[in-house]
Amino acid sequence: MMETNLTKHIANQGLGISGLGGWLILVQIGIFLTLIMTIVNVFVNILPVYEHETWTALISSESVVYHEMWAPVVIFETVYNIALIAYVIYLITQFYGKKRTVPALMILLYVGGFVVGLIDYILLQQIPFAREMEGESTLKALFRSFLACCIWVPYFIRSRRVKNTFVR
Numbered sequence: 001m002m003e004t005n006l007t008k009h010i011a012n013q014g015l016g017i018s019g020l021g022g023w024l025i026l027v028q029i030g031i032f033l034t035l036i037m038t039i040v041n042v043f044v045n046i047l048p049v050y051e052h053e054t055w056t057a058l059i060s061s062e063s064v065v066y067h068e069m070w071a072p073v074v075i076f077e078t079v080y081n082i083a084l085i086a087y088v089i090y091l092i093t094q095f096y097g098k099k100r101t102v103p104a105l106m107i108l109l110y111v112g113g114f115v116v117g118l119i120d121y122i123l124l125q126q127i128p129f130a131r132e133m134e135g136e137s138t139l140k141a142l143f144r145s146f147l148a149c150c151i152w153v154p155y156f157i158r159s160r161r162v163k164n165t166f167v168r
Contacts, residue, residue, distance in 0.1 A: 018164035020096075023155060027106070031095065034109075035088045042081050049074050067127045076123065080116055102166040103156040110152050114145040 020028065048054060057063045058070040091105050121138055124130040156162055 016164055017161045019161070020098075020165065022161050023159070024161065024165070027152070028095070031088060031092060035085065035092070038081055038084050038088065042078075042085070046074075046078050046081060065129045067129065069123060069126050073120070073123045073127065073130075077120060080120075084113075098166050098168050100166055100168060103162055106156050107153050110145075110149045114142070114149050117142050117145050 049058070057065055058067075058074065060066055087109070091102070091109065094102050094105060121142055124134065124138070
């Protein structure tokens with residue numbers, strides 16, 4: 001028994017830094033904030049759009065806010081947000097299981113989030129009412145997403161801690 005523990009200790013010495021500390025603390029906070037904010041977004045911003053009056057205003061050609069792109073954009077955002085919730089829950093299980101797939105899953109989260117944000121922005125620019133209502137918040141969110149990619153994608157590719165932690 002003591003020999004086994006000693007062998008594990010000696011083997012771990014060669015790894016260097018590992019574990020869910022360091023910069024991975026910020027990543028964990030970000031993952032949970034993403035989950036919480038996405039759930040809140042679904043209930044506060046997305047589901048109310050499906051209420052009869054709102055949905056009818058968006059898809060009725062007699063409405064002043066009507067545009068043929070509203071339905072596809074709303075459905076796209078709904079599907080993406082629900083998929084994101086499921087993905088982040090799966091990611092959390094993999095993260096705390098220290099699975100080898102976590103770096104790729106994190107890179108997909110960051111890059112995918114930026115790409116979907118860009119697609120959503122482009123789609124919304126096709127709708128005059130959405131273009132008028134939009135402030136700088138969408139562009140700022142897109143910039144933050146791009147910045148997150150620039151910081152975290154290289155981190156998950158090059159970090160010694162990441163390589164030593166997600167090994168199962």
